[in-house]
Amino acid sequence: MRDAPAPVPISKKVGYTNAFIAATLMGFVGFFARHINAQGDFIAFSRMMCGAILFLLILAAKGRLWELKSYKISWSMIASGFFMGNCLSAYIAATQYTSIANAVFFIYIGPIISTLLAIIFLKESMKASTWFAIAAVFIGMLLIVGLIKVDANGIHFGMEFSQKTFIGDMLALYSGVGYGLFLFFGRYRTDVPGETRAFWNFVFALIGITCLFLFTKPTIAQMTSTDWMWWIAIGLVCGFGALGTCTIATRHLKAVEFACVSYWECVVAPVFVGWMIYNEVMTPIQIIGGILIIVGGMSEMLMSTLKKAFANQAV
Known part of the structure; x- marks a missing residue:
């Protein structure tokens, strides 16, 4: 068995580029899912399966299959992959039992959870500018999904709970916790190359979703040839593309750096899918929310770029 090569140096440029691509492609999940007549966990299965197969082919094409044995x-x-599969399955299932706003809110506490865990256990530092960025993107998310509303009577928080939506809210909460744990555990083992990490993430995500099948018992009898084409498409775009680049990004970025960029998905969904494809109207409050997300996410990338530039000048 060959010795593992020296780890690739951490690159903020690679991290931010992949994080941006991941968030953009994740924003199209709803667009693809609308065309598939199947349960959420079966849709998520496509994303994990396509990711595992294509990353295996990439490793084979590069002559790097031996890495699967070299890196223990x-x-x-295991935990990162398991929670990746479970959180996405739970999120899609949650949208069937509770409001989209509630589901989005809960899953997007995930980046906050991963940030707090990284600060506590990985001793990742938080600057004042970083606190500003994470606050801006989180508030922006609340505005763009309609959880914060402003009218003549003041500011209102629009989240609602009821016994009818309890199951959906709990699934959404689990999706948020799972998302946070996926991102947090992804910060470990930065010695493993991105493609190899991504392959194992998808494999353990598949195992986790398969375990869920024992309880959800999804059926495919209702799926037509068109459904199957869209099922494969979501696997390629929102599985291999989005989750693969997400895994690579978490290797190069701190938890909070990835968190700030990940909220870009909340802009992609209403702007590129809702407004440009389905002609859904965006309110002024939603536009403000989108601007906050862009400012918060870009500020972290800009600060990192400027810091590197000044460091190079000093040398």
């Missing part, structure tokens, strides 16, 4: 599988790699 650790508990953090």
